[in-house]
Amino acid sequence: MSKVTLIPDKMFNNIYEITPELLKQDGITTVIFDLDNTVAPYSVAYPTEKMAQYLFSLRDNGINVAFASNNNGKRIEKFNRPLGFFTVCKAKKPSRRAVRRIMREFGATKAETLVVGDQLFTDCLCAHRAGIRAYIVNPIDPQDEGWFVKLKRWFEKPHLRYFKRRKA
Numbered sequence: 001m002s003k004v005t006l007i008p009d010k011m012f013n014n015i016y017e018i019t020p021e022l023l024k025q026d027g028i029t030t031v032i033f034d035l036d037n038t039v040a041p042y043s044v045a046y047p048t049e050k051m052a053q054y055l056f057s058l059r060d061n062g063i064n065v066a067f068a069s070n071n072n073g074k075r076i077e078k079f080n081r082p083l084g085f086f087t088v089c090k091a092k093k094p095s096r097r098a099v100r101r102i103m104r105e106f107g108a109t110k111a112e113t114l115v116v117g118d119q120l121f122t123d124c125l126c127a128h129r130a131g132i133r134a135y136i137v138n139p140i141d142p143q144d145e146g147w148f149v150k151l152k153r154w155f156e157k158p159h160l161r162y163f164k165r166r167k168a
């Protein structure tokens, strides 16, 4: 886990790059997905076939899949209906509550649990506060974001630059 709270442990263009093989290599058994702009844009109510196939491929490889979203129960429940994963809504990330709840549900340790999200100040911070890893993806549709998220994006910039510099 990164010692620097706001620096992701890994970065990807999208969730599909985070393959079951990669997760196994990294020793991950439990993946906690953010929903909005990580798995689906805000405007997409139900999972597409591609999204569902990807999430089921993790499950079929023995990886626990869960959603922790700051969005409301209606949104998550609707999206998750055809999937049937464990979900926590109104997670209030960066609060650790949802992460802890999900780890308890699956009996997962910190070392084997991962948060996948698109925001440093919610997803990455939440993971690192809970002592687990955070893999950050590019937001699917930044045009779709409200003013508060746009503001947070501006403050993310130096931390993302730091991640890229460190990689180079």
Ligand SMILES: [Mg+2]
Binding pocket: 034, 035, 036, 037, 038, 117, 118, 119
């Ligand atoms: Mg998000």
